[in-house]
Amino acid sequence: MITILSKIPSDLWGASAYIFSKYAPLFYFGARNTLIIALSGTIIGLIIGLGIGILRALPVYDYDSKLKHSIVKSVRFITSIYVEVFRGTPMMVQAVFIYNVFLPVFKNAKLFAGIVIVSINTGAYMAEIIRAGIQSLDKGQNEAARSIGMNNFQTMLFIILPQAIKNAFPAIGNEFVVNIKDTSVLNVIGVTELFFQSTTVAGIIYRFSDTFFVTALIYLFLTYSTTLVLKYIEHKMNLGGFDGPQSQTTPLIKAHYVEKEKTS
Amino acid sequence: MIIQIDHLVKRFGQNEVLKDVSLSVNKGEVISIIGSSGSGKSTLLRCINLLESYQSGSIQFEGRDILSSIKGINSYRAQVGMIFQSFNLFSHLSVLENCVIGQMKVLKKSRAQSEKLALETLEKVGLSQFAKTSVMTLSGGQKQRVAIARTLCMEPKVLLFDEPTSALDPEMVGEVLNVIKSLAHEHRTMIIVTHEMSFAKEVSDRVLFMDKGIILEEGTPDQLFNHPKEERTKEFLARFRTQ
Numbered sequence: 001m002i003t004i005l006s007k008i009p010s011d012l013w014g015a016s017a018y019i020f021s022k023y024a025p026l027f028y029f030g031a032r033n034t035l036i037i038a039l040s041g042t043i044i045g046l047i048i049g050l051g052i053g054i055l056r057a058l059p060v061y062d063y064d065s066k067l068k069h070s071i072v073k074s075v076r077f078i079t080s081i082y083v084e085v086f087r088g089t090p091m092m093v094q095a096v097f098i099y100n101v102f103l104p105v106f107k108n109a110k111l112f113a114g115i116v117i118v119s120i121n122t123g124a125y126m127a128e129i130i131r132a133g134i135q136s137l138d139k140g141q142n143e144a145a146r147s148i149g150m151n152n153f154q155t156m157l158f159i160i161l162p163q164a165i166k167n168a169f170p171a172i173g174n175e176f177v178v179n180i181k182d183t184s185v186l187n188v189i190g191v192t193e194l195f196f197q198s199t200t201v202a203g204i205i206y207r208f209s210d211t212f213f214v215t216a217l218i219y220l221f222l223t224y225s226t227t228l229v230l231k232y233i234e235h236k237m238n239l240g241g242f243d244g245p246q247s248q249t250t251p252l253i254k255a256h257y258v259e260k261e262k263t264s
Numbered sequence: 265m266i267i268q269i270d271h272l273v274k275r276f277g278q279n280e281v282l283k284d285v286s287l288s289v290n291k292g293e294v295i296s297i298i299g300s301s302g303s304g305k306s307t308l309l310r311c312i313n314l315l316e317s318y319q320s321g322s323i324q325f326e327g328r329d330i331l332s333s334i335k336g337i338n339s340y341r342a343q344v345g346m347i348f349q350s351f352n353l354f355s356h357l358s359v360l361e362n363c364v365i366g367q368m369k370v371l372k373k374s375r376a377q378s379e380k381l382a383l384e385t386l387e388k389v390g391l392s393q394f395a396k397t398s399v400m401t402l403s404g405g406q407k408q409r410v411a412i413a414r415t416l417c418m419e420p421k422v423l424l425f426d427e428p429t430s431a432l433d434p435e436m437v438g439e440v441l442n443v444i445k446s447l448a449h450e451h452r453t454m455i456i457v458t459h460e461m462s463f464a465k466e467v468s469d470r471v472l473f474m475d476k477g478i479i480l481e482e483g484t485p486d487q488l489f490n491h492p493k494e495e496r497t498k499e500f501l502a503r504f505r506t507q
Contacts, residue, residue, distance in 0.1 A: 062317030063331055140352035143315050144411075148366035148418050149342025158365060162356045 008207060015210040016217070023201045030197030031218055033111060037186065037193060038179040041118025045179075046172060048119065049126020052079050054156060056127065057134040059142070079127065086124035092185040094121055099189040106189075114191040118183060122175055129175070133168030134160055166237060173230035177223050184219075194218060266291045266422060266453055267312065272321035274307055281307045282318070283477040289422070292451040296464035296485075299474035300500060305457040306349075308474070309424050312455070313346045326421075342370050345415035349427040351407040353399040359386065359410050360395040363417045371418065378417070385413045389443050405436030409443055416447075423447065425456040461504050465489050473497045 009015050020027065056079050060072045086094065095117045099106050106113035137160060145155040165172075184195035194215060202211035267289040274282035282304045289295060297305045310316040312323060314330065314337055323330050330340050354362050363382035367373045373381075386392040389409040394402065399410060408428055415423065425444065429437040441463050448454060448467040458464050464471055464485065471488040473481045473496075481494045492498050 063314065063334065063337065065334065138350075138352070140348060140350055141354065144346075144348065144352035144354065146338075147313055147315065147341055147344075147346040147348075148415065149338045149340075149370040150366070151338045154369050158369060159354055166356065 008205065008210070012210060012213060015207060016214045019201065019205065019207065019211055020214045023204075026197045026201055027194070027214065027218060030192060030194035031222065033114075033192055034180060034183050034194040035222065037111065037114045037118055037183045037191070038176060040115045041122050041183075042172075042176040042179050044115070044119035045122025045126050045175070048123030049128075049130050050161075052082065052123065052127035053130025053134065054161070055079055056083075056131045058156075059152060083124045083127050086121050087128070090185075091117070091121050091182055092188055095186055095189050110189065110191045113189060114183065114186045114193065117186065118179055122179060125175055126172065129168050129171045130164065133164035133171075136167060137163055169234060169237065170230075173226075173234070176230070177226055180222050180226065181219060265289070266326060268324040268327075269308075269312070270322050270324075272308070272311060272318055272323065274304075274311055274316060274318045281477055282311070284321070285477070285479055286321075287472070287479065289453060289455065291453055293469050294448045294452075294454045294467055295456070295470045295472060296468040297455065297457045297472045297474055298459070298461065298464060298500075299472075299480075303474040304477045305474050306426050309346070309426050309455060309457050313341060313344055313424055315346070338370070342366070342418050343420050344422045344424060345418055345420035346424045347408070347411055347415055347426065347428050349430050351404075351411045351431070353407055353411055353414070355400055357399065358395070359391065359397050359399055359402070362399060362410060362414045366414065366418050381419075382413070382417055385416050386410075388416075388446075389413045390439075403436060404432045405439045408432065408436075408440045412440075412443055412447075421453060423452055423454045425454065425458070427457050427459065429458070429460060461489070461501075473500065475500075 008018050055075050058072060058075070060069055095114075098117050098120070099113050102113075106116075141159055141163065142155060145159040150159070183191075183193050186193055187196040187199065190196065198211055198215040202208045205211070265288050267287075269285060269287040272282050272285040273280065285304070285308060287308075297308065299305050307316060311318050325340060325344070330337070354365065357365065360379065360382055363385060364375070364378040367378035367381065368375060383392055383395060386395055389412055391406060391409055391413065394406065394410075399407060402410065412428075428444065429440050432440065437460070441460065444454075444456070445463075445467055456464070456468070466485075468485050470482060471485050472479050473488060473492075473494070475496050481488060481492060481497045488497065489501065492501060
């Protein structure tokens with residue numbers, strides 16, 4: 001033990017490089033779990049958010065029956081409780097609470113517990129992101145869809161959602177980046193993610209600042225490369241059409257488009 | 265008679281926008297509605313398509329109250345096409361898909377059938393070469409022509425135009441009006457809310473002048489434009505002529 005400690009260089013960069021090379025498998029294992037939890041939590045959260053967000057944005061019209069009016073009202077009320085509770089309390093508190101309520105299930109499946117907690121938490125944020133994405137669309141889109149005879153479900157599925165998700169994509173991607181960082185709170189229930197592993201490493205060698213400097217760099221690497229990938233996807237998505245400010249005079253880009261169609 | 269409106273009343277809160285409006289529309293008739301803004305023209309049109317609900321009165325389509333079955337509302341809307349001032353094209357879809365999606369999803373037609381009609385209709389409005397283009401890249405006049413094509417693809421029995429040229433640059437008004445004129449020549453049933461007086465005079469079988477939520481005066485274009493009876497109509501038309 002003493003021999004290991006004496007081998008650690010005294011400067012920050014040197015010490016960090018030493019710690020990283022010596023304990024790479026532990027960091028790697030933590031980073032892997034962090035990514036697994038963040039990615040599955042974001043995807044499942046998005047699915048929850050889509051469901052709840054759509055329910056919350058479902059329109060109801062004067063000519064609809066009284067029953068439909070009251071169903072929509074109660075759905076909005078119930079979903080708002082979920083959204084407000086999970087957005088209004090710290091994920092760390094949610095983690096400890098949910099983990100202990102379902103202790104028999106989660107005791108031997110901590111990674112699973114982590115995914116469940118992050119999913120539920122993310123779902124609440126995603127619901128608001130999706131709802132905002134839906135409500136930010138021009139109401140003319142909804143009116144045009146209804147005027148050609150589409151029902152609420154078709155209007156939502158074929159007209160509103162594709163545009164809402166596209167508009168909300170930056171916010172959805174941002175949730176993933178936030179989750180990579182926020183999974184660190186799961187160390188309170190002993191999920192072996194990156195923060196938990198770092199604590200373990202620091203505990204072995206009694207070097208907290210050096211170890212957590214390595215940890216910070218790994219988090220930064222994860223979030224920054226994720227951001228780059230998301231930016232790339234965003235860029236690709238925007239090639240489908242020209243989204244910039246429009247003038248009524250025919251923009252130049254049209255000529256480009258027609259050319260492209262001809263050659264392909 | 266295809267549409268029969270009886271004693272329609274529409275309020276936004278305390279504000280009574282339509283006060284006891286009655287109107288019968290015959291099959292194949294082209295009706296223009298003129299009047300100053302806030303007179304209830306657009307609201308009347310939006311009530312006919314049920315984009316607005318109304319407080320009392322009734323609207324019958326081919327002899328049936330349009331509210332008689334909630335489920336029937338969507339199929340009713342498919343038969344009554346609406347063209348909006350701000351086009352409202354589906355901006356995530358291509359020109360062709362804008363014309364295809366309603367046919368496939370609402371009328372349950374096959375893709376091949378839908379595309380065939382869509383291309384024919386786009387040809388008619390002079391835009392078939394833009395079929396694969398994103399609607400975001402079109403000019404205002406082209407957008408409105410696509411919007412008309414999208415509506416025509418549903419093969420509606422009635423066409424409602426809500427100020428179709430009001431959002432356009434002046435040099436693009438002509439191309440859209442020409443398309444509407446050609447539709448009028450096909451003896452389609454149309455109700456057109458417009459500020460284009462000479463156009464209304466040319467295409468309409470009947471012109472309605474709306475003022476403060478009522479149809480104040482109606483008649484043939486010649487009666488209404490050349491021999492208006494009501495003082496308000498004269499004032500309104502005089503203001504237009506001096507402009």
